[in-house]
Amino acid sequence: MSTTLALARTFLFVPADRSERHARALATGAGGVIVDLEDAVAPDRKVVAREQLRASVAALTAAERGRLLVRINAHSTLWHDGDRALVGELAAESLIAGVVLPKAEHAADLHRLATDIGPKGVLVPLIESAAGLEAAAELAAAPQVLRLAFGNLDFQADLGLACDPSEAELVPVRLALVLASRRAGLAAPIDGVTPDWRDAERLAADTARARRGGFGAKLCIHPDQVAPVHAALGPSTDELAWARRVLDATQAAGGGVVSLDGRMVDAPVVRLAERLLALGAQAAP
Structure with missing residues (x-):
């Protein structure tokens, strides 16, 4: 599965029927770009949007396609089957990296999508409802799922919540x-x-809040959001220096358990250090 998208800190939405923006969205440096066939496209432009998406991805480089996801329409909509057929074709030609499924609530839908896009494609279920939250464990365990994503606004609408900007009511949902x-x-x-x-x-x-709560990335709706989110979710200079010291100390000890700054360095600490350095190696937008 895609290491690039697994480590990405930013996922920028772009409408599928605005093909002139697709390459520009990738040029922002967003870790992933989500070409949206769902909310960003009016019902009478769904078919046109598919055609524009097919044309635009053909002009991208292989590296750009490796950062490209498509958000299809939800399973309950009229456009879902047509979208599935399209992403299956694009994935077979390695023109996209994977698919975002909105209103994800049933693992069976992800199993079908995994078959459509083949073993190299990745899936990102978008949790936007009480039913989706209830099924989170099954969705996370479905084949080819790379990451879960949280649709915080639709989730509030589904439950009839009226959160203020702190979204304190959603703390347990995010933790789940x-x-x-x-x-x-x-x-x-x-x-x-x-x-x-x-x-x-x-x-x-x-x-x-996302970083404190254990999230590794954030959905963005405008290019201006990409750089600050990327920076805020990345490791600090002090964290990177600590991670290098951890790996240096472990290497010097021949891979055994060592003590660093009065703290035992064991396998979980080493894995954290490795993850920080991997995140730090990502190019800034």
């Missing part, structure tokens, strides 16, 4: 997704959007 991801051995989940892309203070607070 982090736990489901960890139990399934997935990369850290992807947090939801900050709807006002002009509100830098709100974006910073939302991203800090």
Whole structure:
């Protein structure tokens, strides 16, 4: 599965029917770009959007396609089967990396999508409802799932919540997704959007909350959100220096358990250090 997308800190949405924006979205340096056939496309433009997506991906490089996901329409919609057919064709030609499934609630839907896109494609279920939360463990364990993602706004609508910007009511929901991801051995989940892309203070607070809560990435709706989110979710200079010291000490000890700064360095600590360095190796947007 895609190491690039497993370590990505930012996933930028772009409408499928705005093909002139697809390459520009990739050029922002977002770790992943999600070409959206769902909410960003009006019902009467769904078919046109598929055609524009097919044309635009053909012009991309292999590296760009490796960062490209497609959000299809939900299982309950009229457009789902047509979208599935399209992403199956694109994945077979290695033109996309995988698929985002909105309103994910049933593992069987992911099993079918995994068959459609083949073993090299990845899946990102978007948890947006009470039913999706209830099924989080099964969704995380489905084949080819790379990460879970949280649709925070749709989740609030599904439950009739009226959260303020802190979204304190969603703390247990976010924790449940982090736990489901960890139990399934997935990369850290992807947090939801900050709807006002002009509100830098709100974006910073939302991203800090995501990091504190164990999320490794965030959905973005505007290119201006990419760089600050990428920086805020990445390791600090001090964390990178600590990680290098951990690996140096372990190597000097021949792989055995050592003590560093009064703390035992065992396998879980080494894995954390390795993850920090892998995150730090990502190019900045």
